[in-house]
Amino acid sequence: xxTRVPQENRRRRPTRSGVLLSQDLIVETALRLIGEHGxxxxxxRRLGSxxxxxxxxxxxxxxxxDDLLLAVADRIIGDAMEGFTPGPDWVASLREMALRVRAGYxxxxxxxxxxxxxxxxxxxxxxxxxxxxxxxxxxxFAPDRAVRLYLAFIDTVLSHAxxxxxxxxxxxxxxxADQQAWTEVYQAADPExxxxxxxxxxELHAMAESSFEEAVDLLLAALAAxxxxxxx
Amino acid sequence: xxTRVPQENRRRRPTRSGVLLSQDLIVETALRLIGEHGxxxxxxRRLGSxxxxxxxxxxxxxxxxDDLLLAVADRIIGDAMEGFTPGPDWVASLREMALRVRAGYxxxxxxxxxxxxxxxxxxxxxxxxxxxxxxxxxxxFAPDRAVRLYLAFIDTVLSHAxxxxxxxxxxxxxxxADQQAWTEVYQAADPExxxxxxxxxxELHAMAESSFEEAVDLLLAALAAxxxxxxx
DNA sequence: GGCTTATGTCAACACCGTTGACGCAAAGTG
DNA sequence: CACTTTGCGTCAACGGTGTTGACATAAGCC
Numbered sequence: 001x002x003t004r005v006p007q008e009n010r011r012r013r014p015t016r017s018g019v020l021l022s023q024d025l026i027v028e029t030a031l032r033l034i035g036e037h038g039x040x041x042x043x044x045r046r047l048g049s050x051x052x053x054x055x056x057x058x059x060x061x062x063x064x065x066d067d068l069l070l071a072v073a074d075r076i077i078g079d080a081m082e083g084f085t086p087g088p089d090w091v092a093s094l095r096e097m098a099l100r101v102r103a104g105y106x107x108x109x110x111x112x113x114x115x116x117x118x119x120x121x122x123x124x125x126x127x128x129x130x131x132x133x134x135x136x137x138x139x140x141f142a143p144d145r146a147v148r149l150y151l152a153f154i155d156t157v158l159s160h161a162x163x164x165x166x167x168x169x170x171x172x173x174x175x176x177a178d179q180q181a182w183t184e185v186y187q188a189a190d191p192e193x194x195x196x197x198x199x200x201x202x203e204l205h206a207m208a209e210s211s212f213e214e215a216v217d218l219l220l221a222a223l224a225a226x227x228x229x230x231x232x
Numbered sequence: 233x234x235t236r237v238p239q240e241n242r243r244r245r246p247t248r249s250g251v252l253l254s255q256d257l258i259v260e261t262a263l264r265l266i267g268e269h270g271x272x273x274x275x276x277r278r279l280g281s282x283x284x285x286x287x288x289x290x291x292x293x294x295x296x297x298d299d300l301l302l303a304v305a306d307r308i309i310g311d312a313m314e315g316f317t318p319g320p321d322w323v324a325s326l327r328e329m330a331l332r333v334r335a336g337y338x339x340x341x342x343x344x345x346x347x348x349x350x351x352x353x354x355x356x357x358x359x360x361x362x363x364x365x366x367x368x369x370x371x372x373f374a375p376d377r378a379v380r381l382y383l384a385f386i387d388t389v390l391s392h393a394x395x396x397x398x399x400x401x402x403x404x405x406x407x408x409a410d411q412q413a414w415t416e417v418y419q420a421a422d423p424e425x426x427x428x429x430x431x432x433x434x435e436l437h438a439m440a441e442s443s444f445e446e447a448v449d450l451l452l453a454a455l456a457a458x459x460x461x462x463x464x
Numbered sequence: 465g466g467c468t469t470a471t472g473t474c475a476a477c478a479c480c481g482t483t484g485a486c487g488c489a490a491a492g493t494g
Numbered sequence: 495c496a497c498t499t500t501g502c503g504t505c506a507a508c509g510g511t512g513t514t515g516a517c518a519t520a521a522g523c524c
Contacts, residue, residue, distance in 0.1 A: 134428030159391035196366030
């Protein structure tokens with residue numbers, strides 16, 4: 001963001017409680033708040049009191065709460081992708097990207113659920129898009145195909161990861177109840193009206209698990225099959 | 233629907249403005265509000281004034297806004313799947329299922345975005361799983377594979393649809409800002425640090441669109457390629 | 465040391481979901 | 495028809511939310 005106030009030259013005045021505010025400190029505190037007390041714990045007022053400052057002070061650093069949320073999202077992306085460098089195998093590299101993003105989301109389940117579908121427009125997202133599109137270009141796809149396919153890939157990864165994160169963010173009681181539904185409620189399905197469910201009865205337990213890797217691998221297989229360079 | 237408080241025997245008193253309240257009327261008004269005035273128009277207070285009653289009257293019909301939201305979600309699912317019967321072509325049938333789910337979500341974005349991660353365990357979900365697993369069984373997959381692959385498929389569809397709905401549910405200002413980011417902020421990327429972005433500069437506008445169909449088609453292609461019966 | 469001005473503070477506004485008390489009118493009973 | 499019960503709509507209030515504009519004050523520049 002070019003419009004952003006430079007962090008270094010800021011004329012920072014300590015707050016009432018002596019804390020020196022900064023975008024990084026605010027983002028970290030927000031992430032901590034969400035992680036500790038759930039997504040509903042994130043409000044300007046609570047964030048202010050957690051930082052020991054007036055809520056309105058945050059508006060000196062972020063245009064509004066949406067702006068703050070995008071900063072949090074970008075931070076998650078940055079943490080997830082830290083130290084990652086794409087290798088020569090573009091499929092394997094995209095796969096690792098996917099797993100990293102998912103791990104980053106699962107580390108902050110509640111924040112991830114809010115931010116998965118946003119465009120952060122910040123440096124970490126820039127780098128991730130650069131890396132992903134670059135990998136597809138290196139696979140021989142034309143630029144327009146590379147962009148379209150990267151979008152399909154990353155949207156699948158992000159939305160799937162968000163879904164997993166949302167499940168993880170559920171209260172344990174509710175999560176276990178949802179999982180048990182597949183081994184209990186669905187087992188009682190009437191064979192006449194639900195023949196397919198009956199046939200697959202012994203396998204329905206798999207419904208309780210995440211399909212993230214399966215879906216990513218299916219998608220990557222389809223991408224590999226369409227790569228100009230060959231079937232693999 | 234039928235398990236709720238019987239609508240018939242209710243001791244319904246006309247509101248101040250003469251309207252007779254009911255669960256159906258409330259749900260329909262909520263959907264209409266969202267459809268006419270955007271997703272952010274749905275609040276208990278606005279819903280109350282749209283119905284010509286005090287906001288608190290709604291709590292006679294729904295435990296809280298969450299309960300109301302689930303009722304709305306149930307209606308959306310029912311509407312989306314109404315009249316659908318799987319055909320002989322399992323790939324085409326799964327594709328139509330996907331498009332129907334998405335259309336249902338997009339028709340009522342905010343409700344869908346808020347309810348997408350819920351497991352209903354109700355009749356409509358039963359029927360959907362039965363249909364989907366049945367289609368994969370008919371394709372020749374063994375039951376365990378059919379279950380796993382259906383899960384990967386439906387999770388991709390649901391999470392993608394939820395993501396699209398969530399984007400649509402954003403306040404217009406934020407949504408447009410997110411979309412413009414690809415044609416403005418990302419255009420200014422430095423060619424030296426972001427060579428791939430530079431190469432694909434003219435195609436980045438595609439990032440603002442939905443990748444739903446592309447992702448579904450990629451996944452279905454991968455499924456078709458793995459079907460025991462052959463590529464089709 | 466004085467000036468400018470960025471920045472933290474404060475008070476206020478307009479919303480939000482939810483609740484409890486209250487009175488009225490509809491349903492049930494005879 | 496009259497009487498009682500009670501479901502329901504209304505009202506007022508509580509505590510929460512994001513955001514804004516006025517204001518003082520202290521940091522950094524000359």
